[in-house]
Amino acid sequence: MIEVNELTKRYGDTTAVRNLTFQVRPGHVTGFLGPNGAGKTTTLRMLLGLIGPTGGSATIGGQPFRRHPRGLRHVGALLDAGDVHGGRSARAHLEALARSNRIPRSRVDEVLEEVGLAGAAARRRVDGFSLGMRQRLGIATALLGEPPVLLFDEPLNGLDPEGVLWVRELFRGLAAEGRTVFVSSHLMSEMEHTADELIVIGRGELIAAESVAAFAARGTRPTVTVRTPDLAQLTAVLSEEGAAVAPYDDRTLKVTGLSAARIGELALHHRILLEELTPQAASLEAAFMELTAESTEFLAGDAR
Template identity: 45%
Template sequence: MITVEHLSKRYGTHPAVDDVSFTCRPGTVTGFLGPNGAGKSTTMRMITGLTPPTAGHATVDGVPYQRLGNPGRRVGVLLDASAQHSGRTGREVLTLAAMTMGIERRKVEESLDRVGLNATAAKRRVKAYSLGMRQRLGLAYAMLGDPRVLILDEPANGLDPEGIFWMRGLLRDFADAGGTVLLSSHLLREVEAVADQLVVIGGGRIVAQGDKAELLASSGIVVRALDPEALDLVLHRVGLTGTKTTDGGVVVQSDAETIGRAAADAGLVLLELRPAGGGGLEQMFLTLTAGDSVKEAVR
Protein backbone atom coordinates (compact mmCIF):
# COMPACT_ATOMS: atom_id res chain seq x y z
CA MET A 1 0.00 0.00 0.00
CA ILE A 2 1.11 3.57 -0.76
CA THR A 3 -0.13 6.34 1.53
CA VAL A 4 0.43 10.00 0.69
CA GLU A 5 -0.62 12.52 3.33
CA HIS A 6 -0.61 16.28 2.77
CA LEU A 7 2.51 16.28 0.61
CA SER A 8 3.72 19.71 -0.47
CA LYS A 9 6.81 20.92 -2.27
CA ARG A 10 7.71 24.56 -2.83
CA TYR A 11 10.56 25.95 -4.89
CA GLY A 12 10.92 29.50 -3.58
CA THR A 13 7.42 30.93 -3.86
CA HIS A 14 6.27 28.38 -6.44
CA PRO A 15 4.11 25.52 -5.08
CA ALA A 16 5.04 22.55 -7.30
CA VAL A 17 2.88 20.24 -5.15
CA ASP A 18 0.27 21.60 -2.76
CA ASP A 19 -1.30 19.46 0.00
CA VAL A 20 -1.66 16.22 -1.98
CA SER A 21 -3.18 13.16 -0.26
CA PHE A 22 -4.21 9.78 -1.69
CA THR A 23 -3.93 6.04 -1.06
CA CYS A 24 -3.04 3.19 -3.45
CA ARG A 25 -4.34 -0.15 -2.17
CA PRO A 26 -3.19 -3.73 -2.86
CA GLY A 27 -4.88 -5.38 -5.81
CA THR A 28 -5.37 -2.11 -7.69
CA VAL A 29 -3.80 0.02 -10.40
CA THR A 30 -4.01 3.74 -9.61
CA GLY A 31 -3.75 6.04 -12.62
CA PHE A 32 -1.96 9.28 -11.69
CA LEU A 33 -2.91 11.92 -14.27
CA GLY A 34 -2.25 15.56 -14.91
CA PRO A 35 -0.86 17.99 -17.51
CA ASN A 36 2.89 18.50 -17.91
CA GLY A 37 4.13 20.49 -14.94
CA ALA A 38 1.16 19.55 -12.74
CA GLY A 39 3.35 17.92 -10.07
CA LYS A 40 3.11 14.20 -10.89
CA SER A 41 6.83 13.48 -11.16
CA THR A 42 7.64 15.63 -8.13
CA THR A 43 5.08 13.71 -6.08
CA MET A 44 6.52 10.37 -7.16
CA ARG A 45 10.05 11.55 -6.36
CA MET A 46 8.89 12.54 -2.88
CA ILE A 47 7.27 9.13 -2.37
CA THR A 48 10.54 7.41 -3.29
CA GLY A 49 12.73 9.69 -1.16
CA LEU A 50 14.50 11.41 -4.05
CA THR A 51 13.00 14.83 -3.33
CA PRO A 52 12.48 16.02 0.25
CA PRO A 53 8.97 17.39 0.83
CA THR A 54 8.36 20.86 2.19
CA ALA A 55 5.48 19.42 4.22
CA GLY A 56 3.60 16.16 4.64
CA HIS A 57 4.87 12.62 4.24
CA ALA A 58 4.46 9.40 2.26
CA THR A 59 4.82 5.75 3.26
CA VAL A 60 4.95 2.34 1.58
CA ASP A 61 3.34 -0.35 3.71
CA GLY A 62 3.42 2.11 6.60
CA VAL A 63 7.16 2.89 6.32
CA PRO A 64 8.87 5.88 4.64
CA TYR A 65 10.77 4.71 1.57
CA GLN A 66 14.11 5.84 3.00
CA ARG A 67 13.66 3.50 5.98
CA LEU A 68 12.84 0.37 3.99
CA GLY A 69 15.45 -2.34 4.36
CA ASN A 70 16.59 -3.41 0.89
CA PRO A 71 13.87 -1.31 -0.80
CA GLY A 72 14.18 -3.05 -4.19
CA ARG A 73 12.67 -6.15 -2.61
CA ARG A 74 9.65 -4.13 -1.45
CA VAL A 75 9.12 -1.44 -4.10
CA GLY A 76 9.86 -1.47 -7.82
CA VAL A 77 10.55 2.02 -9.17
CA LEU A 78 10.81 3.31 -12.74
CA LEU A 79 11.01 7.08 -12.93
CA ASP A 80 13.43 7.61 -15.83
CA ALA A 81 14.33 4.85 -18.28
CA SER A 82 17.24 6.94 -19.58
CA ALA A 83 18.96 6.91 -16.18
CA GLN A 84 20.50 3.45 -16.72
CA HIS A 85 24.28 3.16 -17.24
CA SER A 86 24.69 3.45 -21.01
CA GLY A 87 28.02 1.60 -21.13
CA ARG A 88 26.72 -1.62 -19.57
CA THR A 89 24.76 -4.35 -21.26
CA GLY A 90 21.17 -5.02 -20.26
CA ARG A 91 22.24 -8.22 -18.50
CA GLU A 92 25.00 -6.38 -16.61
CA VAL A 93 22.56 -3.74 -15.38
CA LEU A 94 20.29 -6.42 -13.92
CA THR A 95 23.15 -8.57 -12.62
CA LEU A 96 24.59 -5.69 -10.60
CA ALA A 97 21.12 -4.92 -9.25
CA ALA A 98 20.66 -8.57 -8.28
CA MET A 99 24.00 -8.57 -6.44
CA THR A 100 23.02 -5.39 -4.58
CA MET A 101 19.67 -6.82 -3.53
CA GLY A 102 21.01 -10.28 -2.69
CA ILE A 103 18.97 -11.98 -5.41
CA GLU A 104 19.88 -15.22 -7.16
CA ARG A 105 21.44 -14.72 -10.62
CA ARG A 106 18.74 -16.87 -12.25
CA LYS A 107 16.27 -14.06 -11.54
CA VAL A 108 18.14 -11.92 -14.06
CA GLU A 109 17.26 -14.24 -16.94
CA GLU A 110 13.69 -14.59 -15.68
CA SER A 111 13.31 -10.81 -15.59
CA LEU A 112 14.75 -10.35 -19.07
CA ASP A 113 12.38 -12.99 -20.39
CA ARG A 114 9.41 -11.41 -18.59
CA VAL A 115 9.86 -8.11 -20.39
CA GLY A 116 10.64 -9.60 -23.79
CA LEU A 117 14.38 -8.83 -24.02
CA ASN A 118 15.99 -11.83 -25.71
CA ALA A 119 19.58 -13.06 -25.41
CA THR A 120 20.79 -10.82 -28.24
CA ALA A 121 19.24 -7.71 -26.68
CA ALA A 122 20.62 -8.65 -23.24
CA LYS A 123 24.19 -8.61 -24.64
CA ARG A 124 23.86 -5.16 -26.20
CA ARG A 125 24.99 -2.04 -24.40
CA VAL A 126 22.21 0.17 -23.12
CA LYS A 127 23.41 3.11 -25.24
CA ALA A 128 22.37 1.08 -28.31
CA TYR A 129 18.85 0.48 -26.95
CA SER A 130 15.82 2.26 -28.33
CA LEU A 131 13.65 4.12 -25.82
CA GLY A 132 11.17 1.25 -25.89
CA MET A 133 13.92 -1.25 -25.03
CA ARG A 134 15.11 0.98 -22.18
CA GLN A 135 11.57 1.03 -20.85
CA ARG A 136 11.44 -2.76 -20.92
CA LEU A 137 14.80 -2.95 -19.14
CA GLY A 138 13.56 -0.44 -16.58
CA LEU A 139 10.50 -2.59 -15.91
CA ALA A 140 12.72 -5.66 -15.58
CA TYR A 141 14.84 -3.75 -13.05
CA ALA A 142 11.76 -2.60 -11.12
CA MET A 143 10.33 -6.13 -10.91
CA LEU A 144 13.63 -7.94 -10.34
CA GLY A 145 13.22 -8.18 -6.55
CA ASP A 146 9.62 -9.47 -6.74
CA PRO A 147 8.26 -6.35 -5.01
CA ARG A 148 4.61 -5.98 -3.98
CA VAL A 149 4.50 -2.31 -5.01
CA LEU A 150 5.33 -0.65 -8.35
CA ILE A 151 5.79 3.10 -8.86
CA LEU A 152 6.05 3.88 -12.58
CA ASP A 153 6.36 7.28 -14.26
CA GLU A 154 5.43 7.18 -17.97
CA PRO A 155 6.53 3.55 -18.48
CA ALA A 156 4.87 3.33 -21.91
CA ASN A 157 6.98 6.08 -23.51
CA GLY A 158 8.69 4.69 -26.59
CA LEU A 159 6.67 1.47 -26.70
CA ASP A 160 4.86 0.56 -29.91
CA PRO A 161 1.14 -0.40 -29.79
CA GLU A 162 2.00 -4.06 -29.27
CA GLY A 163 4.35 -3.12 -26.42
CA ILE A 164 1.73 -0.92 -24.80
CA PHE A 165 -0.79 -3.76 -24.94
CA TRP A 166 1.82 -6.09 -23.40
CA MET A 167 2.56 -3.65 -20.58
CA ARG A 168 -1.14 -3.27 -19.82
CA GLY A 169 -1.42 -7.03 -19.34
CA LEU A 170 1.75 -7.12 -17.22
CA LEU A 171 0.46 -4.47 -14.82
CA ARG A 172 -3.03 -5.91 -14.69
CA ASP A 173 -1.68 -9.36 -13.81
CA PHE A 174 0.58 -7.82 -11.15
CA ALA A 175 -2.34 -6.05 -9.48
CA ASP A 176 -4.68 -9.03 -9.80
CA ALA A 177 -2.10 -11.08 -7.87
CA GLY A 178 -2.37 -8.61 -4.97
CA GLY A 179 0.22 -6.03 -6.00
CA THR A 180 -0.10 -2.25 -5.76
CA VAL A 181 0.59 -0.10 -8.83
CA LEU A 182 0.92 3.68 -9.04
CA LEU A 183 1.04 4.54 -12.75
CA SER A 184 1.63 7.97 -14.25
CA SER A 185 0.99 8.20 -17.99
CA HIS A 186 -0.15 10.64 -20.65
CA LEU A 187 -1.69 7.76 -22.66
CA LEU A 188 -5.18 8.29 -21.31
CA ARG A 189 -6.84 5.46 -23.19
CA GLU A 190 -4.33 2.98 -21.80
CA VAL A 191 -4.86 4.28 -18.27
CA GLU A 192 -8.61 4.00 -18.76
CA ALA A 193 -8.17 0.38 -19.88
CA VAL A 194 -6.01 -0.77 -16.94
CA ALA A 195 -6.70 1.49 -13.93
CA ASP A 196 -9.10 0.82 -11.07
CA GLN A 197 -8.59 4.13 -9.28
CA LEU A 198 -7.76 7.60 -10.59
CA VAL A 199 -5.94 10.55 -9.05
CA VAL A 200 -6.05 13.70 -11.20
CA ILE A 201 -3.71 16.56 -10.34
CA GLY A 202 -3.69 20.07 -11.77
CA GLY A 203 -1.56 23.03 -10.72
CA GLY A 204 -0.01 20.95 -7.95
CA ARG A 205 -3.35 20.14 -6.32
CA ILE A 206 -5.66 17.14 -6.60
CA VAL A 207 -8.75 18.05 -8.62
CA ALA A 208 -10.39 14.60 -8.52
CA GLN A 209 -9.77 11.12 -7.13
CA GLY A 210 -11.67 7.92 -6.59
CA ASP A 211 -13.03 4.85 -8.34
CA LYS A 212 -12.63 5.14 -12.11
CA ALA A 213 -16.18 4.13 -12.97
CA GLU A 214 -17.69 6.51 -10.42
CA LEU A 215 -15.57 9.44 -11.59
CA LEU A 216 -16.45 8.86 -15.24
CA ALA A 217 -20.13 8.56 -14.36
CA SER A 218 -20.17 11.82 -12.39
CA SER A 219 -18.07 14.08 -14.60
CA GLY A 220 -20.93 16.45 -15.49
CA ILE A 221 -23.30 17.09 -18.39
CA VAL A 222 -22.41 17.98 -21.96
CA VAL A 223 -24.80 20.52 -23.46
CA ARG A 224 -24.70 21.98 -26.97
CA ALA A 225 -27.11 24.62 -28.26
CA LEU A 226 -28.09 26.09 -31.62
CA ASP A 227 -27.07 29.48 -30.20
CA PRO A 228 -23.90 29.04 -28.07
CA GLU A 229 -23.92 32.65 -26.85
CA ALA A 230 -27.50 32.34 -25.66
CA LEU A 231 -26.55 29.13 -23.84
CA ASP A 232 -23.82 30.99 -21.95
CA LEU A 233 -26.38 33.58 -20.84
CA VAL A 234 -28.85 30.90 -19.72
CA LEU A 235 -26.22 29.06 -17.70
CA HIS A 236 -25.06 32.30 -16.09
CA ARG A 237 -28.65 33.19 -15.21
CA VAL A 238 -29.08 29.98 -13.18
CA GLY A 239 -25.66 30.26 -11.57
CA LEU A 240 -23.86 27.62 -13.61
CA THR A 241 -20.50 27.76 -15.36
CA GLY A 242 -19.04 25.33 -17.85
CA THR A 243 -15.96 24.28 -19.77
CA LYS A 244 -16.08 24.52 -23.55
CA THR A 245 -15.35 21.37 -25.57
CA THR A 246 -13.64 21.19 -28.95
CA ASP A 247 -16.94 20.55 -30.78
CA GLY A 248 -18.74 23.64 -29.54
CA GLY A 249 -20.37 22.10 -26.50
CA VAL A 250 -20.06 22.97 -22.81
CA VAL A 251 -19.45 20.59 -19.89
CA VAL A 252 -21.48 21.71 -16.87
CA GLN A 253 -21.27 20.31 -13.34
CA SER A 254 -25.02 19.98 -12.90
CA ASP A 255 -27.85 17.61 -13.78
CA ALA A 256 -29.66 17.31 -17.11
CA GLU A 257 -33.06 18.36 -15.73
CA THR A 258 -31.81 21.68 -14.36
CA ILE A 259 -30.11 22.56 -17.62
CA GLY A 260 -33.01 21.36 -19.75
CA ARG A 261 -35.61 23.34 -17.80
CA ALA A 262 -33.49 26.52 -17.92
CA ALA A 263 -33.09 26.14 -21.68
CA ALA A 264 -36.81 25.48 -22.16
CA ASP A 265 -37.80 28.56 -20.09
CA ALA A 266 -35.54 30.68 -22.29
CA GLY A 267 -36.82 29.12 -25.53
CA LEU A 268 -33.33 27.86 -26.28
CA VAL A 269 -32.94 25.01 -28.79
CA LEU A 270 -30.59 22.30 -27.50
CA LEU A 271 -28.75 20.04 -29.93
CA GLU A 272 -27.18 17.80 -27.26
CA LEU A 273 -27.73 17.03 -23.59
CA ARG A 274 -25.92 13.97 -22.21
CA PRO A 275 -23.62 12.75 -19.40
CA ALA A 276 -20.02 13.86 -19.95
CA GLY A 277 -18.87 10.36 -18.99
CA GLY A 278 -19.77 9.31 -22.51
CA GLY A 279 -16.58 11.03 -23.61
CA GLY A 280 -14.49 8.75 -21.43
CA LEU A 281 -11.38 9.59 -19.46
CA GLU A 282 -10.07 12.01 -22.07
CA GLN A 283 -13.11 14.26 -21.78
CA MET A 284 -13.03 14.12 -17.99
CA PHE A 285 -9.31 14.93 -17.96
CA LEU A 286 -9.73 17.95 -20.22
CA THR A 287 -12.65 19.20 -18.16
CA LEU A 288 -10.88 18.91 -14.81
CA THR A 289 -7.59 20.42 -15.98
CA ALA A 290 -8.99 23.08 -18.31
CA GLY A 291 -7.70 25.95 -16.17
CA ASP A 292 -4.06 24.86 -16.10
CA SER A 293 -1.55 27.04 -17.90
CA VAL A 294 0.38 24.10 -19.30
CA LYS A 295 -1.53 21.46 -21.24
CA GLU A 296 -0.48 17.89 -21.63
CA ALA A 297 -0.41 16.23 -25.05
CA VAL A 298 -3.36 13.85 -25.14
CA ARG A 299 -3.62 10.86 -27.44
Protein backbone atom coordinates in the same frame (compact mmCIF):
# COMPACT_ATOMS: atom_id res chain seq x y z
CA MET B 1 0.03 0.33 0.61
CA ILE B 2 1.14 3.83 -0.32
CA GLU B 3 0.09 6.61 2.04
CA VAL B 4 0.60 10.32 1.42
CA ASN B 5 -0.40 12.70 4.20
CA GLU B 6 -0.39 16.51 3.90
CA LEU B 7 2.61 16.24 1.56
CA THR B 8 4.08 19.58 0.52
CA LYS B 9 7.09 20.54 -1.59
CA ARG B 10 8.23 24.09 -2.23
CA TYR B 11 11.01 25.34 -4.51
CA GLY B 12 11.62 28.92 -3.43
CA ASP B 13 8.42 30.84 -4.14
CA THR B 14 6.91 27.96 -6.15
CA THR B 15 4.82 25.29 -4.44
CA ALA B 16 4.97 22.14 -6.57
CA VAL B 17 2.91 19.98 -4.19
CA ARG B 18 0.51 21.39 -1.60
CA ASN B 19 -1.03 19.48 1.34
CA LEU B 20 -1.53 16.35 -0.76
CA THR B 21 -3.27 13.42 0.96
CA PHE B 22 -4.26 10.09 -0.60
CA GLN B 23 -3.85 6.30 -0.34
CA VAL B 24 -3.03 3.71 -3.01
CA ARG B 25 -4.32 0.28 -2.10
CA PRO B 26 -2.97 -3.15 -3.07
CA GLY B 27 -4.85 -5.28 -5.56
CA HIS B 28 -5.60 -2.39 -7.91
CA VAL B 29 -4.00 -0.49 -10.77
CA THR B 30 -4.20 3.14 -9.68
CA GLY B 31 -3.67 5.84 -12.29
CA PHE B 32 -1.95 9.08 -11.28
CA LEU B 33 -3.20 11.90 -13.49
CA GLY B 34 -2.77 15.64 -13.77
CA PRO B 35 -1.89 18.35 -16.30
CA ASN B 36 1.76 19.02 -17.10
CA GLY B 37 3.36 20.66 -14.11
CA ALA B 38 0.75 19.35 -11.68
CA GLY B 39 3.38 17.78 -9.39
CA LYS B 40 3.10 14.11 -10.32
CA THR B 41 6.82 13.41 -10.80
CA THR B 42 7.71 15.47 -7.73
CA THR B 43 5.30 13.36 -5.68
CA LEU B 44 6.77 10.10 -6.98
CA ARG B 45 10.29 11.29 -6.24
CA MET B 46 9.30 12.15 -2.68
CA LEU B 47 7.74 8.70 -2.29
CA LEU B 48 11.09 7.17 -3.26
CA GLY B 49 13.14 9.47 -1.03
CA LEU B 50 14.93 11.08 -3.98
CA ILE B 51 13.91 14.51 -2.74
CA GLY B 52 12.75 15.52 0.70
CA PRO B 53 9.35 17.05 1.38
CA THR B 54 8.95 20.54 2.79
CA GLY B 55 6.16 19.19 4.96
CA GLY B 56 3.95 16.14 5.46
CA SER B 57 4.86 12.51 4.87
CA ALA B 58 4.98 9.85 2.16
CA THR B 59 5.25 6.21 3.23
CA ILE B 60 5.26 2.81 1.58
CA GLY B 61 4.25 -0.14 3.72
CA GLY B 62 3.96 2.17 6.71
CA GLN B 63 7.45 3.67 6.59
CA PRO B 64 9.58 5.96 4.41
CA PHE B 65 11.21 4.15 1.51
CA ARG B 66 14.71 5.00 2.76
CA ARG B 67 14.20 2.70 5.74
CA HIS B 68 13.86 -0.37 3.51
CA PRO B 69 17.36 -1.94 3.55
CA ARG B 70 17.05 -3.73 0.18
CA GLY B 71 14.93 -1.33 -1.81
CA LEU B 72 14.16 -3.41 -4.88
CA ARG B 73 12.65 -6.16 -2.74
CA HIS B 74 10.09 -3.71 -1.38
CA VAL B 75 9.44 -1.21 -4.18
CA GLY B 76 10.07 -1.39 -7.90
CA ALA B 77 10.09 1.88 -9.82
CA LEU B 78 10.52 3.30 -13.29
CA LEU B 79 10.84 7.08 -13.25
CA ASP B 80 13.16 7.76 -16.19
CA ALA B 81 13.92 5.10 -18.80
CA GLY B 82 17.01 7.06 -19.88
CA ASP B 83 18.60 6.98 -16.44
CA VAL B 84 20.84 3.97 -17.22
CA HIS B 85 24.58 3.81 -17.93
CA GLY B 86 24.70 3.59 -21.72
CA GLY B 87 27.94 1.62 -21.78
CA ARG B 88 26.47 -1.36 -19.97
CA SER B 89 24.44 -4.16 -21.45
CA ALA B 90 20.91 -4.79 -20.21
CA ARG B 91 22.11 -7.97 -18.50
CA ALA B 92 25.06 -6.24 -16.79
CA HIS B 93 22.77 -3.47 -15.55
CA LEU B 94 20.32 -5.93 -14.00
CA GLU B 95 23.05 -8.17 -12.58
CA ALA B 96 24.62 -5.24 -10.76
CA LEU B 97 21.28 -4.34 -9.21
CA ALA B 98 20.61 -7.96 -8.29
CA ARG B 99 23.94 -8.24 -6.46
CA SER B 100 23.44 -5.01 -4.51
CA ASN B 101 19.96 -6.06 -3.45
CA ARG B 102 20.80 -9.74 -2.75
CA ILE B 103 18.48 -10.97 -5.48
CA PRO B 104 19.29 -14.36 -7.09
CA ARG B 105 21.04 -14.05 -10.44
CA SER B 106 18.47 -16.39 -11.97
CA ARG B 107 15.93 -13.62 -11.53
CA VAL B 108 17.78 -11.53 -14.14
CA ASP B 109 17.06 -14.12 -16.84
CA GLU B 110 13.43 -14.32 -15.76
CA VAL B 111 12.73 -10.60 -16.07
CA LEU B 112 14.66 -10.26 -19.34
CA GLU B 113 12.44 -12.98 -20.77
CA GLU B 114 9.31 -11.40 -19.32
CA VAL B 115 9.94 -7.98 -20.90
CA GLY B 116 11.12 -9.32 -24.26
CA LEU B 117 14.83 -8.51 -23.94
CA ALA B 118 16.24 -12.02 -23.68
CA GLY B 119 18.90 -13.39 -26.03
CA ALA B 120 20.96 -10.99 -28.16
CA ALA B 121 19.11 -7.92 -26.88
CA ALA B 122 20.31 -8.63 -23.34
CA ARG B 123 23.94 -8.39 -24.48
CA ARG B 124 23.56 -5.11 -26.39
CA ARG B 125 24.82 -1.83 -24.94
CA VAL B 126 21.97 0.25 -23.61
CA ASP B 127 23.07 3.33 -25.56
CA GLY B 128 22.01 1.42 -28.71
CA PHE B 129 18.49 0.82 -27.40
CA SER B 130 15.39 2.54 -28.76
CA LEU B 131 13.15 4.38 -26.29
CA GLY B 132 10.77 1.43 -26.30
CA MET B 133 13.58 -0.99 -25.41
CA ARG B 134 14.73 1.33 -22.63
CA GLN B 135 11.19 1.35 -21.26
CA ARG B 136 11.19 -2.44 -21.26
CA LEU B 137 14.51 -2.47 -19.41
CA GLY B 138 13.12 0.00 -16.87
CA ILE B 139 10.12 -2.25 -16.31
CA ALA B 140 12.46 -5.25 -15.91
CA THR B 141 14.37 -3.29 -13.26
CA ALA B 142 11.14 -2.57 -11.38
CA LEU B 143 10.14 -6.24 -11.47
CA LEU B 144 13.57 -7.59 -10.51
CA GLY B 145 13.03 -7.91 -6.76
CA GLU B 146 9.42 -9.15 -7.08
CA PRO B 147 8.31 -6.23 -4.87
CA PRO B 148 4.79 -5.79 -3.47
CA VAL B 149 4.69 -2.12 -4.58
CA LEU B 150 5.41 -0.80 -8.08
CA LEU B 151 5.63 2.81 -9.28
CA PHE B 152 5.75 3.79 -12.95
CA ASP B 153 6.09 7.30 -14.41
CA GLU B 154 4.91 7.45 -18.06
CA PRO B 155 5.82 3.80 -18.78
CA LEU B 156 4.14 3.75 -22.22
CA ASN B 157 6.33 6.39 -23.87
CA GLY B 158 8.03 4.94 -26.94
CA LEU B 159 6.15 1.64 -26.95
CA ASP B 160 4.46 0.35 -30.08
CA PRO B 161 0.81 -0.85 -29.95
CA GLU B 162 1.88 -4.41 -29.13
CA GLY B 163 4.04 -3.09 -26.29
CA VAL B 164 1.20 -0.96 -24.94
CA LEU B 165 -1.10 -3.98 -24.87
CA TRP B 166 1.61 -6.03 -23.13
CA VAL B 167 2.09 -3.37 -20.44
CA ARG B 168 -1.67 -3.15 -19.89
CA GLU B 169 -1.93 -6.88 -19.29
CA LEU B 170 1.22 -6.86 -17.15
CA PHE B 171 -0.13 -4.20 -14.81
CA ARG B 172 -3.46 -5.98 -14.49
CA GLY B 173 -1.70 -9.23 -13.73
CA LEU B 174 0.48 -7.63 -11.05
CA ALA B 175 -2.57 -6.10 -9.38
CA ALA B 176 -4.39 -9.44 -9.53
CA GLU B 177 -1.50 -10.92 -7.52
CA GLY B 178 -2.32 -8.43 -4.75
CA ARG B 179 0.42 -5.91 -5.49
CA THR B 180 0.09 -2.13 -5.34
CA VAL B 181 0.50 -0.69 -8.86
CA PHE B 182 0.72 3.12 -9.17
CA VAL B 183 1.00 4.49 -12.72
CA SER B 184 1.48 8.09 -13.81
CA SER B 185 0.41 8.68 -17.41
CA HIS B 186 -0.90 11.40 -19.72
CA LEU B 187 -2.63 8.83 -21.98
CA MET B 188 -6.27 9.04 -20.91
CA SER B 189 -7.41 6.23 -23.22
CA GLU B 190 -4.89 3.83 -21.70
CA MET B 191 -5.83 4.73 -18.15
CA GLU B 192 -9.47 4.17 -19.06
CA HIS B 193 -8.59 0.62 -20.16
CA THR B 194 -5.97 -0.16 -17.51
CA ALA B 195 -6.67 1.58 -14.20
CA ASP B 196 -9.26 0.66 -11.57
CA GLU B 197 -8.75 3.73 -9.38
CA LEU B 198 -7.50 7.27 -10.00
CA ILE B 199 -5.59 9.91 -8.09
CA VAL B 200 -6.00 13.21 -9.96
CA ILE B 201 -4.07 16.35 -9.00
CA GLY B 202 -3.77 19.88 -10.34
CA ARG B 203 -1.41 22.66 -9.23
CA GLY B 204 -0.05 20.19 -6.69
CA GLU B 205 -3.42 19.73 -4.97
CA LEU B 206 -5.82 16.78 -4.91
CA ILE B 207 -8.75 16.99 -7.33
CA ALA B 208 -10.11 13.45 -7.02
CA ALA B 209 -9.39 10.05 -5.49
CA GLU B 210 -11.97 7.58 -6.78
CA SER B 211 -12.74 4.87 -9.32
CA VAL B 212 -12.28 5.50 -13.05
CA ALA B 213 -16.03 5.13 -13.62
CA ALA B 214 -16.90 7.58 -10.85
CA PHE B 215 -14.44 10.18 -12.13
CA ALA B 216 -15.60 9.85 -15.76
CA ALA B 217 -19.19 10.33 -14.62
CA ARG B 218 -18.27 13.68 -13.03
CA GLY B 219 -17.93 15.26 -16.46
CA THR B 220 -21.07 17.36 -16.86
CA ARG B 221 -20.72 18.77 -20.36
CA PRO B 222 -22.30 16.56 -23.04
CA THR B 223 -20.19 15.75 -26.07
CA VAL B 224 -21.84 15.07 -29.41
CA THR B 225 -20.36 14.01 -32.76
CA VAL B 226 -22.07 15.84 -35.63
CA ARG B 227 -21.50 15.21 -39.34
CA THR B 228 -22.78 17.68 -41.94
CA PRO B 229 -21.90 18.96 -45.41
CA ASP B 230 -22.60 22.52 -44.10
CA LEU B 231 -19.76 22.62 -41.60
CA ALA B 232 -19.20 26.39 -41.52
CA GLN B 233 -22.88 27.29 -41.16
CA LEU B 234 -23.50 24.74 -38.39
CA THR B 235 -20.35 25.86 -36.55
CA ALA B 236 -21.59 29.45 -36.56
CA VAL B 237 -25.06 28.47 -35.34
CA LEU B 238 -23.80 26.26 -32.52
CA SER B 239 -21.13 28.75 -31.44
CA GLU B 240 -23.75 31.50 -31.21
CA GLU B 241 -25.78 29.19 -28.97
CA GLY B 242 -22.80 28.93 -26.60
CA ALA B 243 -21.43 25.52 -27.58
CA ALA B 244 -17.74 24.68 -27.86
CA VAL B 245 -17.21 23.42 -31.39
CA ALA B 246 -14.08 21.61 -32.57
CA PRO B 247 -13.63 20.33 -36.14
CA TYR B 248 -12.68 16.66 -36.40
CA ASP B 249 -12.42 16.51 -40.19
CA ASP B 250 -13.89 18.46 -43.11
CA ARG B 251 -17.44 17.16 -42.42
CA THR B 252 -17.42 16.32 -38.70
CA LEU B 253 -17.60 18.35 -35.50
CA LYS B 254 -17.14 17.51 -31.83
CA VAL B 255 -19.60 19.65 -29.90
CA THR B 256 -19.68 20.18 -26.14
CA GLY B 257 -22.16 22.22 -24.12
CA LEU B 258 -25.32 21.29 -26.04
CA SER B 259 -27.39 18.11 -26.04
CA ALA B 260 -27.93 16.11 -29.21
CA ALA B 261 -31.62 17.04 -29.09
CA ARG B 262 -30.87 20.77 -29.00
CA ILE B 263 -28.34 20.47 -31.84
CA GLY B 264 -30.99 18.68 -33.91
CA GLU B 265 -33.53 21.42 -33.19
CA LEU B 266 -31.10 24.15 -34.23
CA ALA B 267 -30.12 22.31 -37.42
CA LEU B 268 -33.79 21.86 -38.35
CA HIS B 269 -34.59 25.51 -37.67
CA HIS B 270 -31.71 26.67 -39.88
CA ARG B 271 -32.36 24.00 -42.53
CA ILE B 272 -28.93 22.41 -42.11
CA LEU B 273 -28.61 18.79 -43.23
CA LEU B 274 -27.21 16.43 -40.60
CA GLU B 275 -25.64 13.14 -41.68
CA GLU B 276 -24.76 12.05 -38.13
CA LEU B 277 -25.80 13.12 -34.63
CA THR B 278 -24.23 10.86 -32.00
CA PRO B 279 -24.10 11.61 -28.26
CA GLN B 280 -20.88 10.35 -26.68
CA ALA B 281 -20.86 8.31 -23.48
CA ALA B 282 -19.09 9.75 -20.46
CA SER B 283 -15.34 9.44 -20.98
CA LEU B 284 -12.31 9.76 -18.75
CA GLU B 285 -10.68 12.22 -21.14
CA ALA B 286 -13.71 14.53 -21.25
CA ALA B 287 -14.03 14.54 -17.46
CA PHE B 288 -10.29 15.12 -17.05
CA MET B 289 -10.25 18.09 -19.43
CA GLU B 290 -13.25 19.65 -17.72
CA LEU B 291 -12.24 19.09 -14.10
CA THR B 292 -8.59 20.11 -14.56
CA ALA B 293 -9.27 23.10 -16.81
CA GLU B 294 -8.29 25.57 -14.10
CA SER B 295 -5.11 23.65 -13.27
CA THR B 296 -3.27 24.06 -16.58
CA GLU B 297 -1.96 27.59 -16.18
CA PHE B 298 1.55 26.76 -14.94
CA LEU B 299 4.36 28.77 -16.42
CA ALA B 300 6.94 26.60 -18.16
CA GLY B 301 9.48 27.30 -15.43
CA ASP B 302 7.09 26.09 -12.75
CA ALA B 303 6.42 22.64 -14.24
CA ARG B 304 7.90 19.81 -12.21
